[in-house]
Amino acid sequence: MTTNRKQTLGEFIIENQNSFQYSSGELSKLINAIRLAAKVVNHEVNKAGLVDIIGSVGDTNIQGENQQKLDVFANEKFIQTLTNREIVCGIASEEEDSFISINSSDENHQNKYVVLIDPLDGSSNIDVNVSVGTIFSIYRRVTPVGTPVTIKDFLQPGNQQVAAGYVVYGTSTMIVYTTGDGVNGFTLNPALGTFYLSHPKMKFPETGKIYSVNEGNYIHFHQGVKDYIKYCQMEEGDRPYTSRYIGSLVSDFHRNMIKGGIYMYPKSSVTGSGKLRLLYECNPMAFIAEQANGIAFGGKTRIMDIQPTELHQRVPFFCGSKKMVEKLQEFLERYQ
Ligand SMILES: O=P(O)(O)OC[C@H]1O[C@](O)(COP(=O)(O)O)[C@@H](O)[C@@H]1O
């Protein structure tokens, strides 16, 4: 490419199609479909407050959470786009009780990818004009092509992901994703409706000065986590670190990946589990983190080595710059 114009997402996908081990063009079409749905959702997010998209629908999802109108809208748009384009054989979503099996109308061509999605991440921030996101994780099915998908196709460990990414609807709208060959970020030019490669080969700085955790839950944290937070706050060396917590996983993760930092959503002694969902929040963010030289673990295990048992299971989640996560692990090991 000779001009110094930034590469578009479409051009990047085509150019890098062959670097993907299973390249048949199907995954490219899938990422393109996600790009399209993200633009539709972005359009609605930007109008939040002007149109009737603020507030809850008065329903709860399978996790007992109040579904926001934008949760439902985003869920519909992603499912519609992926289904209409006949690009996947199954979808699982935070907003759907169970997985959706999708048959291709073309018997000769059966799809082999399943998608797990958090259509709108950071729902508590929708009404207050704070950045939110979408998170997606893609696997090859494990059951025979041409048969209806089963739960087995979704309950795969994160280390089997073929691609993962997120969209952040913030001061600008970006898509950040990996297919196992590094992490790249694309920014939407709203005037043209085109995503451009703005952040090639994104990497977590090896260390940083930002820690992100909801300290309101502090008393329910594991002693090792409490000690690490105290360590971050001590006047010593390059500390104290700065506390930054947006309350949208995508946005906190994105900032920490650019500036260096650690995100923590520990297990609570009250609920006995973490809050974040393994399959469509932790696994995709862990794949991106590791592809960007970061670390992601939950409790004692590498997130991507956890064998899922349920579609909406929750796990503790710690993720970020290598040296900071290793320091936290040191504190946790003191109590093991
Ligand atoms: O308000 P809390 O308990 O700190 O939780 C905030 C976390 O919950 C989430 O909002 C959960 O995601 P959803 O909004 O998709 O349900 C994360 O984005 C965020 O990091």
Ligand SMILES: [Mg+2]
């Ligand atoms: Mg979420």
Ligand SMILES: [Mg+2]
């Ligand atoms: Mg959500």
